[in-house]
Amino acid sequence: MSTLPGENTEAAAQVQASFCGEPLTAEAGSSVAAALLASGQPAWRTTRDGKPRGLFCGIGVCFDCVVEIDGESGQRACMIPLQEGMQIRPSRGPGQEADA
Numbered sequence: 001m002s003t004l005p006g007e008n009t010e011a012a013a014q015v016q017a018s019f020c021g022e023p024l025t026a027e028a029g030s031s032v033a034a035a036l037l038a039s040g041q042p043a044w045r046t047t048r049d050g051k052p053r054g055l056f057c058g059i060g061v062c063f064d065c066v067v068e069i070d071g072e073s074g075q076r077a078c079m080i081p082l083q084e085g086m087q088i089r090p091s092r093g094p095g096q097e098a099d100a
């Protein structure tokens with residue numbers, strides 16, 4: 001198989017993390033939001049009235065994509081690169097109880 005000039009033929013490094021305890025794998029350099037989308041998660045939290053939210057602006061403006069990362073809530077998934085071992089969960093707002 002031939003390659004094009006400038007084509008990267010090396011396999012990208014993979015990063016292993018988890019979402020709600022399930023494995024989440026993505027290429028190094030992917031944002032948390034990109035990793036969640038690539039894993040088939042179009043939405044990863046809900047509003048207080050149950051409406052699904054996930055990636056919207058993708059540039060750190062709208063806060064629709066917030067998640068909890070390693071216990072820290074309110075993290076914008078579109079702005080944070082996925083790191084090895086991250087434990088990601090839906091972000092909880094005031095009055096929303098932690099899952100068991």
Ligand code: FES
Binds near residue numbers: 057061076
């Ligand atoms: S999608 Fe809007 S802040 Fe992340």
